Amino acid sequence: MVSLDCLVVRNDRLGRLDHSEVIQVTRPGVLALMDSIALCFPLLGASEAVSAFRLRDAGSPRRSFAMSIDSERPTDAAQWSRLIEAVAARQDRDAFAELFEHFAPRVKTFMRRSGASEASAEEVAQEALLTVWRKAKLFDPSSAGASAWIFTIARNLRIDLARSERRRQPFGSSDVDAEFQVDPSPLPEARLVAAQSEARVRAALAELSEEQMRVVELSFYEEKTHPDIAETLRIPLGTVKSRLRLAMKRLRGRLGDVS
Amino acid sequence: MTVRHHPSDDLLAGFAAGTLDQGQHVAVATHLARCAQCRAWARSVEHIGGSVLAGLPPSALSSDAFSRIEARLGEAAPTVKPALPPAPGSLDDVPGLPSFVRRYPVGGWKMIGPRVYLRPIVLPDAGETRVFLLKSGPGTKMLEHTHTGTEMTCVLAGSFTHEGGHYGPGDFDLGDDTMDHRVMVDPGEDCICLVAMVGDLRLKGWIGRLMQPFVRM
Numbered sequence: 001m002v003s004l005d006c007l008v009v010r011n012d013r014l015g016r017l018d019h020s021e022v023i024q025v026t027r028p029g030v031l032a033l034m035d036s037i038a039l040c041f042p043l044l045g046a047s048e049a050v051s052a053f054r055l056r057d058a059g060s061p062r063r064s065f066a067m068s069i070d071s072e073r074p075t076d077a078a079q080w081s082r083l084i085e086a087v088a089a090r091q092d093r094d095a096f097a098e099l100f101e102h103f104a105p106r107v108k109t110f111m112r113r114s115g116a117s118e119a120s121a122e123e124v125a126q127e128a129l130l131t132v133w134r135k136a137k138l139f140d141p142s143s144a145g146a147s148a149w150i151f152t153i154a155r156n157l158r159i160d161l162a163r164s165e166r167r168r169q170p171f172g173s174s175d176v177d178a179e180f181q182v183d184p185s186p187l188p189e190a191r192l193v194a195a196q197s198e199a200r201v202r203a204a205l206a207e208l209s210e211e212q213m214r215v216v217e218l219s220f221y222e223e224k225t226h227p228d229i230a231e232t233l234r235i236p237l238g239t240v241k242s243r244l245r246l247a248m249k250r251l252r253g254r255l256g257d258v259s
Numbered sequence: 260m261t262v263r264h265h266p267s268d269d270l271l272a273g274f275a276a277g278t279l280d281q282g283q284h285v286a287v288a289t290h291l292a293r294c295a296q297c298r299a300w301a302r303s304v305e306h307i308g309g310s311v312l313a314g315l316p317p318s319a320l321s322s323d324a325f326s327r328i329e330a331r332l333g334e335a336a337p338t339v340k341p342a343l344p345p346a347p348g349s350l351d352d353v354p355g356l357p358s359f360v361r362r363y364p365v366g367g368w369k370m371i372g373p374r375v376y377l378r379p380i381v382l383p384d385a386g387e388t389r390v391f392l393l394k395s396g397p398g399t400k401m402l403e404h405t406h407t408g409t410e411m412t413c414v415l416a417g418s419f420t421h422e423g424g425h426y427g428p429g430d431f432d433l434g435d436d437t438m439d440h441r442v443m444v445d446p447g448e449d450c451i452c453l454v455a456m457v458g459d460l461r462l463k464g465w466i467g468r469l470m471q472p473f474v475r476m
Binding site for chain 1 (some may be wrong): 300359384
C-alpha cells in the first residue's frame with residue numbers, strides 16, 4: 001500500500017492563495033509518478049483541474065505533492081490551452097466563442113488601464129482575439145500558458161496602437177512580434193523550462209498580498225499611467241516606484257535564475 | 260565568456276511588459292540575445308502578465324462585439340506585413356545584435372575623438388532615446404564624463420573596464436547622473452558597444468568641451 005499526501009492549494013481568481021489542505025490518497029501497489037498524479041485528479045472534482053504540482057519528498061515511501069488548483073471559472077488554465085488547440089486543429093468556433101467571452105473583456109480592461117480610449121481598447125480587444133483565431137496554430141502549450149500567450153498578443157498590439165497614434169501610420173503595420181524575438185537559438189529544453197516557469201510563477205504570485213499584486217499589475221502599464229493608480233492606491237508616486245522595484249526583485253528571487 | 264553584468268530585474272520586467280521606449284528596448288534586447296538567464300526571467304514576466312490579465316475584472320464590450328468579429332473569422336489573414344527596406348549600410352558585420360536590429364538603417368562611422376567612432380542606428384519609432392554603436396580602439400582611455408540622462412550600454416565585441424568592473428561581450432551597463440565614469444578600453448581588440456542614450460553626454464575637461472558639439476550628434 002502506497003500512501004500519498006497531497007497538499008492541495010486553492011487559488012482565488014487572482015491567483016492568490018485561498019486555502020490549503022492535505023488530502024491522503026492511497027492505492028495498492030507502487031505507482032509511477034505520473035500515475036499518482038493522474039489518480040489525484042478525480043478527487044479534486046471535475047471542475048477543478050490541477051494546474052500545477054511539484055513533487056516533494058520524492059525519496060520517501062509516503063509521497064507528497066503540492067498542488068495548485070485554479071478556481072477560475074469555467075475551467076482552469078489547461079482548459080484555455082485546450083480551447084486554443086481546438087481552434088488550431090479544426091477552427092472550432094464554439095471554442096473560440098468561449099475564449100472570446102473570457103479574454104476579450106479582460107484585454108479591454110488591460111487596455112483601458114494602459115490609458116487607451118474606450119474605442120481603442122475595444123478595437124485592441126477585438127484584434128487580440130482575431131489574432132488568437134489566426135495564430136492558434138503557432139500556440140505551443142508546452143512553452144506558454146494560454147493567458148501568457150494572449151498577454152503577449154495584447155502587449156504587442158498595445159505597442160502597435162501607440163506607434164500608429166504617434167506616427168500616423170495604420171494600426172497593424174508594425175512588426176512588433178519580431179522585436180520580442182531575441183533568442184538566437186531556442187533550445188529544446190527551453191520549452192520544458194518555460195512550462196515549469198509558469199507553475200512557479202503562479203505559486204510565487206499566490207504568496208503576494210493583494211496590495212503587492214496591485215503593484216505588480218502596475219508594472220505592466222506605462223509610467224504615465226502610474227500617477228492615476230498611485231491615487232487609487234492612496235500612496236505617493238515615489239512609493240509606487242520603489243514598491244514596484246521591490247516586488248520585481250522579490251519575485252525574481254523567489255523564481256530563481258532558471259525560472 | 261560568461262555575462263556578468265545584467266540589467267536590473269525591473270528593467271527586464273519593463274522589457275517583457277512592453278513599457279520601454281524603443282531605444283531602451285533595443286539595448287535590453289541586445290543583452291537578452293546573449294543571456295539565457297535574463298531571457299528566462301523575461302519569460303517569467305510574460306507569465307506574470309498572463310496571470311495579471313486573467314485576474315483583471317472584465318469590461319463590457321459593445322453588444323455586437325462578437326458578431327462583428329465572427330464575420331471576420333473567414334477572412335484571410337492579412338499577408339505578411341511590409342518588410343522594412345534593407346538597411347543602406349548593413350549591420351551584418353556587427354556581432355551580437357538581435358536579428359530585428361540588423362534590419363534597421365544605419366549611418367556611417369564618424370570619428371568623434373581619437374580612435375573613437377560612432378555609428379547611429381535609425382529606429383522606426385525613435386522616442387527620447389538615441390541608439391548608436393560606439394567603437395573604440397584597444398587601450399583607448401575614454402574621457403571622464405558624467406550624464407545628464409540615462410545611458411545603457413551593451414558590449415558587442417572587445418571589452419572595457421571602469422569603476423564598476425570589467426565588461427565583455429553581452430555585459431550591460433547602466434549609467435546615470437549619479438556616477439562619473441573613467442572608461443578604459445582593454446588592450447588587444449576594438450571595443451564595440453551598442454549605446455542607448457537619453458539626454459546629453461557632458462564631458463569634463465577642456466578636450467571634452469571642445470568635443471562636445473561632435474558628441475551631441
